[in-house]
Amino acid sequence: MPDESKKSGFLGTFLDAQLTKERVRTWRIVFFVALLATVLLAFLIPNHHPHFGLDKYPAFWAAFGLVVGVALVLFVKKIVQPLIKRSEDHYGDL
Amino acid sequence: MVTSNFFHPSIGFLMMAVVLPFLPGNRRWKWLLLIPPLAAIYAAFTNQPGDYLTMTWLGQTLKFGHVDALSSIFAQVFAIMSLAGILYALHVDDKGQHVAALLYVTGGFGCVFAGDYLTLFAFWELMSVGSTFLVMLNRTRESVLASFRYFIYHTVGGLFLLGGVLLRHKATGSFDFGPILAASAQPYDFLILAGFCVNAAVVPLHAWLPDAYPRGTVTGSVFMCAFTTKTAVYVLARAFPGWEILAIAGTVMAIFGVLYASMENNARRILSYHIVSQVGYMVAGIGVGTAITLNGASAHAYAHILYKGLLFMGAGAVLYSAGTQKLDELGGLAARLPWVMVFYMVAALSISGMPIFNGFVSKTMTIYGAAADHRTFVALGLELAAVGTFVSVGLKLPYFAFWGGKPTDWKRELKPIPFNMYLGMGLLAFMCVLQGVCPEILYRYLPYPEAVGEFQPWTAWNVLQASTLLGFAGLAFYLTRKVITPHKALNLDFDWFYRLIGRALYWLISRPAAFIDNIWTNVWNVVGLRGLMGSARSSVFFDKKIIDGVVDGSASGVKGIGVIGALLQNGKLQYYLGLMVVLALGLFAFFWYGVL
Numbered sequence: 001m002p003d004e005s006k007k008s009g010f011l012g013t014f015l016d017a018q019l020t021k022e023r024v025r026t027w028r029i030v031f032f033v034a035l036l037a038t039v040l041l042a043f044l045i046p047n048h049h050p051h052f053g054l055d056k057y058p059a060f061w062a063a064f065g066l067v068v069g070v071a072l073v074l075f076v077k078k079i080v081q082p083l084i085k086r087s088e089d090h091y092g093d094l
Numbered sequence: 095m096v097t098s099n100f101f102h103p104s105i106g107f108l109m110m111a112v113v114l115p116f117l118p119g120n121r122r123w124k125w126l127l128l129i130p131p132l133a134a135i136y137a138a139f140t141n142q143p144g145d146y147l148t149m150t151w152l153g154q155t156l157k158f159g160h161v162d163a164l165s166s167i168f169a170q171v172f173a174i175m176s177l178a179g180i181l182y183a184l185h186v187d188d189k190g191q192h193v194a195a196l197l198y199v200t201g202g203f204g205c206v207f208a209g210d211y212l213t214l215f216a217f218w219e220l221m222s223v224g225s226t227f228l229v230m231l232n233r234t235r236e237s238v239l240a241s242f243r244y245f246i247y248h249t250v251g252g253l254f255l256l257g258g259v260l261l262r263h264k265a266t267g268s269f270d271f272g273p274i275l276a277a278s279a280q281p282y283d284f285l286i287l288a289g290f291c292v293n294a295a296v297v298p299l300h301a302w303l304p305d306a307y308p309r310g311t312v313t314g315s316v317f318m319c320a321f322t323t324k325t326a327v328y329v330l331a332r333a334f335p336g337w338e339i340l341a342i343a344g345t346v347m348a349i350f351g352v353l354y355a356s357m358e359n360n361a362r363r364i365l366s367y368h369i370v371s372q373v374g375y376m377v378a379g380i381g382v383g384t385a386i387t388l389n390g391a392s393a394h395a396y397a398h399i400l401y402k403g404l405l406f407m408g409a410g411a412v413l414y415s416a417g418t419q420k421l422d423e424l425g426g427l428a429a430r431l432p433w434v435m436v437f438y439m440v441a442a443l444s445i446s447g448m449p450i451f452n453g454f455v456s457k458t459m460t461i462y463g464a465a466a467d468h469r470t471f472v473a474l475g476l477e478l479a480a481v482g483t484f485v486s487v488g489l490k491l492p493y494f495a496f497w498g499g500k501p502t503d504w505k506r507e508l509k510p511i512p513f514n515m516y517l518g519m520g521l522l523a524f525m526c527v528l529q530g531v532c533p534e535i536l537y538r539y540l541p542y543p544e545a546v547g548e549f550q551p552w553t554a555w556n557v558l559q560a561s562t563l564l565g566f567a568g569l570a571f572y573l574t575r576k577v578i579t580p581h582k583a584l585n586l587d588f589d590w591f592y593r594l595i596g597r598a599l600y601w602l603i604s605r606p607a608a609f610i611d612n613i614w615t616n617v618w619n620v621v622g623l624r625g626l627m628g629s630a631r632s633s634v635f636f637d638k639k640i641i642d643g644v645v646d647g648s649a650s651g652v653k654g655i656g657v658i659g660a661l662l663q664n665g666k667l668q669y670y671l672g673l674m675v676v677l678a679l680g681l682f683a684f685f686w687y688g689v690l
Binding site: 064 | 235236239240352353357429430432433435436465466468470473474477478481482485497501502554555558559561562563564565566567568569570571572573574577582583584585586587593
């Protein structure tokens with residue numbers, strides 16, 4: 001709907017155009033290339049001040065981010081939330 | 095309250111709050127609202143260290159203007175935030191909301207410049223009342239109930255503080271507000287600590303925050319997210335630096351907030367849990383208590399106020415425009431609210447500690463300080479929370495609010511967002527980026543300048559470390575985006591226990607008390623009332639025939655006073671609270687001008 005997208009200005013038009021399948025795929029490739037670049041750079045720029053044993057390895061923070069991120073989401077959504085989840089109006093405040 | 099080289103920012107906000115209700119209703123008064131924050135910014139950057147505005151009252155010296163490096167840096171960010179918050183709220187026609195916000199900010203500045211515990215307590219309570227109204231004035235049943243819970247809870251917290259302060263005075267003979275040594279701490283010091291911890295939202299005393307903040311007005315929550323918890327951080331930094339228990343509590347807060355934010359569906363509640371988490375960094379920094387971590391806590395409070403205000407503005411703008419803050423009802427809005435998305439993302443990247451944004455120069459300082467002090471678990475816990483922060487506030491919230499894998503939602507009715515809201519967001523976004531790129535404009539005001547040189551944020555390694563950590567946290571979100579999809583639910587928190595205690599107390603008071611009251615009523619009906627009726631008959635005769643003949647019209651006068659009294663005693667908490675503030679301010683003015 002071109003007339004409505006005009007209302008959102010150039011930025012809105014640009015953002016709307018990024019939602020096609022091809023553009024999403026391009027952005028995904030950009031993201032993965034950037035991730036690869038950070039890991040490769042970690043071999044070039046060493047950590048001169050590791051504070052505890054493991055962080056002397058170049059890809060430690062990449063692994064930490066990935067493992068902690070996935071573990072956190074799975075722990076919270078699969079273990080914690082099923083135990084403490086109640087209906088939205090559990091206390092009758094709404 | 096102005097001396098040659100000190101201006102107390104509270105005075106501008108207080109005067110505005112007093113005058114505002116009487117200004118004519120043609121909306122031109124809105125421009126006047128900008129004066130107090132501008133005056134506060136000028137004052138915060140020009141006030142020189144020293145003790146100002148002391149007054150003796152009942153044999154106690156009250157210090158209203160204690161200025162040093164620590165109070166100055168908090169006053170600066172409070173001033174900037176008050177300007178952004180008022181800009182954001184400028185379209186609001188409800189004077190009550192502005193008065194509540196002004197009184198609340200008055201309290202915030204009052205606490206920051208308080209040089210003794212009595213002054214601190216007075217402004218502490220003013221903040222509590224002001225913020226209660228910021229929730230209540232959202233005018234839904236949900237908000238009014240939440241504001242009552244909020245007020246009861248903060249009253250209890252305030253009583254801890256008051257009890258500690260009075261017992262401390264009894265033991266030491268002074269209300270001096272300064273560092274307390276952990277080694278020689280007394281029970282009353284722990285009471286004060288507990289009072290501070292309530293406002294700092296230290297787990298498990300935190301549940302008032304995610305209960306009340308999502309239910310405040312769109313503009314009111316922007317103020318609240320900045321002042322209450324950060325005032326508590328300030329008083330903790332002043333009174334309890336180096337307390338080991340705070341290092342542990344802070345790390346627990348940082349992780350706990352992130353866990354709850356990861357499962358929450360309500361956008362402003364996600365942000366509320368992240369206040370708990372981010373304040374955890376500051377509390378941990380204070381607990382570690384080295385010069386660099388205290389600097390880190392102050393820097394992080396500064397940065398946090400700016401980006402958290404902006405996050406609440408962004409989420410508030412979505413709520414204002416789309417009419418809901420529940421992520422499962424949103425999505426496909428990036429192209430409809432593009433600038434809200436951009437401003438929100440600036441704040442989201444700031445809170446996550448992405449290079450270029452201000453979280454990168456403040457959060458890393460605390461973590462570096464903890465690691466340098468060999469607190470591996472504190473440092474790792476804070477890094478873990480950083481991953482969770484990016485996953486939940488940096489990615490989950492904006493993804494499901496603005497995209498959610500849906501096409502652009504052209505059908506949804508969106509209320510146009512007033513320009514002043516964009517202005518408030520723009521100011522904070524500018525500050526977030528400015529501090530991130532030029533950290534020295536933040537670092538030059540830190541309370542321990544000798545430790546500033548120990549930490550350099552913009553090294554190749556730090557930039558790479560932050561980018562790698564966040565990049566792979568992003569990959570984790572990408573892989574688990576189906577699992578983390580939010581759904582409608584209430585997640586039980588510690589307020590379950592608060593409500594249990596509340597109900598138990600209510601039962602304890604109402605049942606036995608009502609029982610005794612019933613017996614008393616019976617006794618009264620049988621014995622007291624008959625005697626009274628007998629004496630009444632004789633006095634009526636005396637009254638009618640003699641008194642009314644002498645003092646004509648006195649009865650109707652008494653009746654009139656009774657009507658006013660009855661109007662004031664209408665059983666509505668909001669009127670009592672308002673009246674209390676008016677009375678307190680009146681008494682204060684009386685003593686201030688009476689003494690000087």
